[in-house]
Amino acid sequence: MATWIQAKKTLDLKQHMGSIRMDFPILNQRVHGRPLVYLDNAATTQKPRAVIQAMAEYYESQNANIHRGVHALSEVATSLYESARETVATFLNAQSPSEIVFTRNATESINMIANIMGHDQIKPNDEILLTELEHHSNIVPWQFLCERTGARLKIIPIQESGDLDYESAVKLFGPRTRILAITHVSNALGTVNNLPPLIALAHQYGAAVLVDGAQAAPHIAVDVQALDCDFYVFSGHKIYGPTGVGVLYGKREWLDRLPPWQGGGDMITSVSFQHTTYAEPPHKFEAGTPPISQAIGLAEAIRYVQGIGYPAICAYEENLELYALRRLLETPGIQLIGQPLKRASIVSFVMEGIHPHDIGTVLDQSGIAVRAGHHCAMPLMEHYRVPATVRASFAFYNTYEEVDTLATALEKTWKLFQP
Amino acid sequence: MSDLLALYQDIILEHNRSPRNFRKPAHISHEAKGFNPLCGDKVTLYLNVEDDRIQDVGFEGSGCAISTASASLMTERLKGLTLADAASLFQQVHHYLTQNSATSPLDPELGKLEALGGVRQYPARVKCATLPWHTLQAALLNRHAPITTEMETHADE
Ligand SMILES: Cc1ncc(COP(=O)(O)O)c(C=O)c1O
Numbered sequence: 001m002a003t004w005i006q007a008k009k010t011l012d013l014k015q016h017m018g019s020i021r022m023d024f025p026i027l028n029q030r031v032h033g034r035p036l037v038y039l040d041n042a043a044t045t046q047k048p049r050a051v052i053q054a055m056a057e058y059y060e061s062q063n064a065n066i067h068r069g070v071h072a073l074s075e076v077a078t079s080l081y082e083s084a085r086e087t088v089a090t091f092l093n094a095q096s097p098s099e100i101v102f103t104r105n106a107t108e109s110i111n112m113i114a115n116i117m118g119h120d121q122i123k124p125n126d127e128i129l130l131t132e133l134e135h136h137s138n139i140v141p142w143q144f145l146c147e148r149t150g151a152r153l154k155i156i157p158i159q160e161s162g163d164l165d166y167e168s169a170v171k172l173f174g175p176r177t178r179i180l181a182i183t184h185v186s187n188a189l190g191t192v193n194n195l196p197p198l199i200a201l202a203h204q205y206g207a208a209v210l211v212d213g214a215q216a217a218p219h220i221a222v223d224v225q226a227l228d229c230d231f232y233v234f235s236g237h238k239i240y241g242p243t244g245v246g247v248l249y250g251k252r253e254w255l256d257r258l259p260p261w262q263g264g265g266d267m268i269t270s271v272s273f274q275h276t277t278y279a280e281p282p283h284k285f286e287a288g289t290p291p292i293s294q295a296i297g298l299a300e301a302i303r304y305v306q307g308i309g310y311p312a313i314c315a316y317e318e319n320l321e322l323y324a325l326r327r328l329l330e331t332p333g334i335q336l337i338g339q340p341l342k343r344a345s346i347v348s349f350v351m352e353g354i355h356p357h358d359i360g361t362v363l364d365q366s367g368i369a370v371r372a373g374h375h376c377a378m379p380l381m382e383h384y385r386v387p388a389t390v391r392a393s394f395a396f397y398n399t400y401e402e403v404d405t406l407a408t409a410l411e412k413t414w415k416l417f418q419p
Numbered sequence: 420m421s422d423l424l425a426l427y428q429d430i431i432l433e434h435n436r437s438p439r440n441f442r443k444p445a446h447i448s449h450e451a452k453g454f455n456p457l458c459g460d461k462v463t464l465y466l467n468v469e470d471d472r473i474q475d476v477g478f479e480g481s482g483c484a485i486s487t488a489s490a491s492l493m494t495e496r497l498k499g500l501t502l503a504d505a506a507s508l509f510q511q512v513h514h515y516l517t518q519n520s521a522t523s524p525l526d527p528e529l530g531k532l533e534a535l536g537g538v539r540q541y542p543a544r545v546k547c548a549t550l551p552w553h554t555l556q557a558a559l560l561n562r563h564a565p566i567t568t569e570m571e572t573h574a575d576e
Contacts, residue, residue, distance in 0.1 A: 226429060254528060353436070355483035357458045358427075365423050374459050387459040387481050417484070419436060 004374040011308065011317035013396055020397050021049040023304075027397060034367030037402045042187050042215055042346050042393035043371055044237045047301070051241060054300035058293045065289055081292050084299035085282070091302045092232060092249050093223040099255065101248040101285040102295050106214040107137040108235035109248035110181070112261045112285065113210055114141035117179065119259050121208075124150030126178045129207070131156040131164055132383055133186040133193070136376040138212045142181055145247065151178070158383065162189040162281035162338025169198060177207040184216035187283055188375040188391065189338030190346030192220070199228055208254065209338070214238055219317060219344040230254050236294060240395075241301035245294035248285070262287040317345045320394055327407040333414045337389045348375075351410070354417045356388040362416065363390075366409040376392040386389045426537035426544070427484065430492075435484035440494035444475040449561055455546055455568040457565075460486045464554045466497070473497050473505060473564030483547050489535055490551035496532060502559060509556050516548050 013020060021027050024046045029036050038046060058080065064073035082097070091096040103109045116238075122128075123170050128151055146153055154177075156169040180202040185192050195211060202209045209321045210231040213222060217234040224232050231254070236245035259279050260267055263271050264287035269277045278284045305313070324347055328334050337348040351359055360372030375383045381387060392406060449466040460482035467475040476494045493512075497505055512532060516539065538548045546568040557566045 166560075355487075357460070357483035357544075357547065358485070361426070361541065362423060373457065381459070389460070416423065417432060417435075419433075 005194065010315065013308070013312055013313040014400075015400055017397075020308075021399075023050070024397055025049055025052075029244075031367040031369070032365050034064040037366075037368040037398075037405050039392040039394060039398065039402070039406065040369045040371050041218070041395040041398075042238070042375075042391065044243070045218060045240045045395055046397070047240055047297075048304050051297045055242060055293050055297040063293070066292060067283075068310050072277045075349065077292060080296050081290070084295040087299040087302050088247055088249075091222075091306070092247075093225050094249055096252060098281050099125035099202065099249055099252050101250065101255070101282040102290050103233075103238070103246040104244060104291065105246035106212060106233045106235040107141075107246070109231075109246050110138055110210065110212065111141045112248060113231055113233075113250075114145045114181075116207075116258045116261050118145050118148050121258075122149040122178055124152045125176060127154050127174065127176045128152070129154050129156060129172055129177055129180045129182075129191070129202070131182050132158045132380055133164070133183055133189065133191060134181070134377070134379075135187050135212065135214070136378070137214075138181055138183060138210075139379070142179075144256065155379075157183075157328075158191075159381075162186065162191045162340040164191075164193055164198075166194070166197070173201050173205050173207070175205060177202065177205045177365065179208050179210065181210045181212070183212040183214075184222075185219065185344045185346070186211075186338075186340075186377075186380075187215045187339060187346065188377040188380050189348050190215075190343035190393075191338060191340035192216070192342040195227055195229070203228070215344065215346065218223050218305075219313070221314075224249050236298040236301065239298075239301055240304060242294045245291040245298050247298075250281070252281065255285070260284045260287070264288040265288070271279050288355065299352050308396065316396055317394060320398060320400065321345055321347065323400055324392065324394065324403045324406070325339075327403055328410070331407055331410045334410065337384050337386065345394040346391060347393075348391045350386055350389055351414060351417075354413065356386075356390045358417070359390050359410070359413050362413040363406070363409050366405065366412070368406055368409055370406075422540060426541055428534045428537060429482060430531060430534045431488040431537070434488035438478075438487050438490065438491040440477045441479065442477045443479060444477045446475065449558045451554050451557035451561075451566065452528040453550045453557070453566050453568075455482075455486070455492050457568065458483065458547070460547060460550055460557065462486065462490055462551050462554050464490070464494075464558050466558055468502060469502050473500050473502070478551065482550070483545035485535075486550050487543055489499060489548045492532055492535065493551050493555060496530075497555070505555065506559055507551055509559070512552055513549060516545060516552075 026046045052149050064077040066078040085100045088100045154172050157165045159165050199209045208230040211229045213232050213234040218239040230251050232249040237243040267287040332337045333351040335350050356372035373388050442468050444465050446467045447465045448468045453462045462480035465477045476497045478490045535548045538544045
């Protein structure tokens with residue numbers, strides 16, 4: 001938990017920015033001789049000292065394998081790991097920690113579900129609904145599933161604003177719809193999808209719903225029971241935690257019904273060469289030694305975020321984003337890609353006549369880290385007929401001054417490329 | 420900004436704004452496609468070779484300033500060369516672009532192409548400059564499968 005937080009009220013983060021930034025040691029450095037301006041938070045976020053320390057402490061004094069030893073250290077490690085699961089369960093408002101499976105990342109969580117759904121849930125000509133906003137990791141696993149089962153993909157289109165076309169979406173549902181796999185927040189445009197009506201519709205048709213929360217969890221308080229989704233996935237490293245750990249939330253009835261994915265240690269109750277019985281969820285889905293230190297680090301990251309509180313984070317990030325949009329619109333040559341009704345700390349843009357890759361290089365020389373590329377969302381780039389965009393993505397530790405630095409560097413870029 | 424001016428020299432910026440030979444020639448004997456999956460840069464190169472000589476050359480595609488200028492400068496230079504000359508030009512330019520700028524001097528024989536050398540201080544951008552050249556190599560060999568900069572990684576090592 002951040003030490004500078006005292007009272008339980010909605011903080012004005014602007015007034016605490018000095019302390020917040022001191023919690024993130026990496027931010028205090030120079031790149032190409034300029035102070036680092038880290039605006040690539042949608043790719044991965046930086047880690048507060050509390051997370052780094054929790055992981056160091058684990059390795060310095062608590063490390064053991066879990067669920068295996070009767071010795072003291074193993075018990076400590078097991079209890080830390082299982083309490084990390086409880087932290088995640090509470091964080092997502094799951095009904096029980098048994099609904100939380102630790103994976104390697106959001107991608108692995110999606111692959112697991114796409115894989116085990118193929119066992120007996122999906123038949124030829126069944127339909128899997130995705131949206132045009134999806135990250136490749138919420139497209140390709142479903143293509144694999146279609147290849148294996150003869151099912152088909154159907155794609156919910158977007159409007160020019162980058163919001164889903166809800167009218168078309170309604171028409172795409174049908175009796176063959178088995179799965180709706182949909183992002184909560186678009187990593188390329190920042191669009192926050194209005195999930196409840198789509199989830200309700202999917203359920204009317206008896207389809208399961210997987211929500212890709214990789215870009216939502218860091219910015220929006222998630223309540224899986226209120227959403228009523230069947231699965232929710234996110235990555236630890238995008239929410240101020242370490243790499244190597246991801247989360248799969250699954251409703252208990254689904255986790256009971258679905259077969260395991262990988263086989264190995266820790267996911268069984270008994271093994272003989274004739275017959276193996278599986279452990280109960282969530283252990284059924286965690287074959288082999290899990291990411292123990294990473295799960296502990298993730299729990300610490302969640303406590304850090306909860307310490308600040310989503311109301312404060314949302315209020316600050318919304319204002320910062322509005323300021324960034326205003327500054328960008330004042331900058332010559334800038335064209336925003338996507339102007340969704342609601343966005344979460346991500347702004348994508350292009351500059352007339354200047355390729356995003358070149359903008360990325362010029363910004364880097366000013367110490368600014370942004371992403372220039374297709375953002376693993378090639379179908380979406382195709383929609384806007386751009387090969388790539390520049391994406392600035394914000395975290396609550398970014399400042400108004402950093403937005404100014406970005407705007408100034410973009411003006412310089414514009415001038416450099418004019419005849 | 421001073422480093423940036425070495426990368427984005429006037430001639431690069433000018434060729435990016437007005438690329439030469441940016442068209443599909445009427446007669447084509449050799450053709451290849453190049454793709455950089457990391458940034459999405461795409462280039463298709465067309466050659467019309469008669470009597471072992473490149474009579475016409477053009478390119479299409481979309482890319483950053485570096486890859487566009489590199490393709491434009493390349494096509495300017497290729498016209499009139501024999502296939503053997505073009506192949507050795509590929510070797511010369513590839514060597515020049517992928518050498519460390521500190522240890523390898525500019526190559527005055529390259530003429531205008533020397534301006535591409537700015538990328539040598541930007542490891543992330545070298546592939547932008549080499550993409551059209553690898554595409555040329557594929558076209559000379561009349562290789563039909565699109566080449567990508569990720570294959571090039573191996574070739575460069
Ligand atoms: C929307 C979305 N989904 C999934 C992923 C995949 O996350 P990871 O690479 O951590 O598995 C990302 C990461 O960029 C993302 O932005």
